[in-house]
Amino acid sequence: MIRKQRRPWPSSLPLELQSLEMAARLRVDSNAISMASTDFGKLSRVIPAAVLDPLSEEDIVNLVRFSYASSSVPFSIAAKGQGHSLRGQAMTQGGVVVDMRALNINNGRINVNGSANLYVDVGGEQLWIDVLNETLQYGVSPRSWTDYLYLTVGGTLSNAGISGQSFRHGPQISNVYELDVVTGRGEVVTCSRDMNSELFCAVLGGLGQFGIITRARIPLEPAPSRVKWVRMLYLDFSAFTRDQEYLISINGNGGQGMKGLDYVEGSLVTSLSPPNNWRSSFFSLADHSRITSLLETKHGVLYCLEVAKYYDHLTLDTVDEELDLLLTGLSFIPGLIFTKDVSYVDFLNRVRSGELQLRSKGMWDVPHPWLNLFVPKSRIFDFDAGVFNGILRQSSNLVGPILVYPMLRSK
Ligand SMILES: Cc1cc2nc3c(=O)[nH]c(=O)nc-3n(C[C@H](O)[C@H](O)[C@H](O)COP(=O)(O)OP(=O)(O)OC[C@H]3O[C@@H](n4cnc5c(N)ncnc54)[C@H](O)[C@@H]3O)c2cc1C
Structure with a gap:
């Protein structure tokens, strides 16, 4: 034997x-x-x-x-x-x-509370995609997201959880009512802004150094059903950032009852970071080649402003008009504006199909030397000149998506 x-x-x-x-x-x-x-x-x-x-x-x-x-x-x-x-x-x-x-093998660790104070209690190990699917059963959902949803609640709350909704609602760490944390002494402590607040603030964005999150209470909102998803191309960085900053400034102050956009991001388009990349394929073949030829013939770098407006059956008749109003006066290249109409889930889960494609080609499991930076507004033009139009233009091997979008310090 x-x-x-x-x-x-x-x-x-x-x-x-x-x-x-x-x-x-x-x-x-x-x-x-x-x-x-x-x-x-x-x-x-x-x-x-x-x-x-x-x-x-x-x-x-x-x-x-x-x-x-x-x-x-x-x-x-x-x-x-x-x-x-x-x-x-x-x-x-x-x-x-x-x-x-x-x-996660213990079921029942995502619990929606549908009373006046809408929230969901979620295990720290839960994936955001599962939180989305569960909350949608009740017609509600969290309001602040990351671009990719196959991340755990404890993992993103230990970082920040930033995406195109952050200008409006703050990152995910600004959207937590309460946490259960196993502290370094092995005690389970419930904390919030008002209760054990030092622990609460340390753990959020604390990279797991101040305790282990076993439960998070996340606020919810009525969920929209659909999304108008728009991308616009720019030649000029100053016009691109000016428009981005304008769009995040509206946020409920747009006059004429305008609520503003629900999501604002942006990205660089270069020959090595093409308009359709693994994060999402948005452009038709014809549009894609139009953009690529612009890139090849005239400009090494283009900028893509990306926005979204949520809607449901109540706003179905007005969403297009509102969106037109919000985008009026922007300085994108005439004609280079593209709109998609997708379900809320497909919009939030937009990175998933690219992930599955990369997985099928064995390209998900490779090194990912990513970098996230906050650049102050006062230096963003230097950054464009030095990095986007300097280093990136001269490099022949820097491949991958490059996202650029503004954040409000107050959030
Ligand atoms: C494809 C992709 C897209 C992404 N997009 C975004 C994005 O749009 N916005 C954004 O903000 N981030 C984004 N990220 C980064 C992501 O938020 C972080 O990498 C996050 O840490 C991932 O969560 P995770 O579950 O993998 O955490 P892990 O990598 O497993 O852990 C991250 C950190 O959290 C700690 N930790 C994990 N669980 C807990 C817990 N329960 N309690 C306490 N500490 C814990 C770990 O010790 C570690 O320090 C993306 C990542 C990928 C791979």
Whole structure:
């Protein structure tokens, strides 16, 4: 008979840890270790001693309590959601990675409260796409999103969660009523702006360094059913940013009862960052070649302003007129404005089809050296000159989407 060899207990973890009931869910096999030692960026490799697949919040509490109390062999703990970080933020050398997604096997961790104070209670391990689908069953949805929805609630709330809705509602971390957090001492603390507010503010955008989010209470709004989704092309960066800034300034102040847009983003179009890229294919073949020839014949860089206006059966008859009014006077290249009419879900989930295409070509699982920057308004023209029209124009191998959009400091 061949005996299956047990992997030895990692030397960086105290032996006493094995006596906890939770230790049955600690994995030291090579699959678990390899999954937890890399991330979407594929720029860092950090090897943990073990991975915990928690069955409950209590498992996490017991692990953290033990680590806090353990002076013999101190070890670190990192929460991991989808692992879509770029530089090892959800990893820990020689410690324990808590694979939050294991909690998802417990059903019922997305609970919509439909009373006057609309909100949803969500497990930190839940994917935003699942939150969207569940809340839509009640005709409501969160209001602030990321471009891509297959990320965990705990993961984006530990960063910021920024997208085209942030100018209006703030990033996702500005759209949280309450959190349950397992602190570094292994206590479960409920916190909000008014209760344990220091912890609340530290954990939001805290990269998992101030505790592990096990529940978030997220505000909801009545969900629209459809979206007018528009892209406009610009030659001139100053016209592009001026129009972007104008559009985010309307936000309810547009006069004539104008509510403003629901989403404003923008991107660069170059021969290596073409108008249709993996994030979404928007342009017909004919439009695509029109834009590409403009790019090739005259200009190395074009700018694409992207906006969306939500609507439903109540606003169906007025949405086009409102949108026309909002876009009147913008300085895009005449004729280079393109509109799509899509469902709310298809709009929010727009990156998914590109992801599936890349996956099918084996191109999702490659290094992603991404960078996110906030550039002050006072230096954005220098940035355009130096980076977009300098470095990027001269480079023949900088491939990939480049997003550029303004944010209101007050949000
Ligand atoms: C294709 C793609 C598109 C993206 N688009 C956007 C975008 O539009 N806007 C945007 O803001 N971001 C975007 N991101 C970045 C994304 O928000 C972050 O990478 C986020 O961390 C991903 O969540 P995750 O579940 O993969 O977290 P992980 O990478 O697993 O973890 C991220 C950090 O959060 C910590 N963490 C994870 N779960 C918890 C928890 N429950 N409690 C406490 N800490 C925790 C980890 O320790 C780590 O520090 C995008 C990423 C990808 C891959």
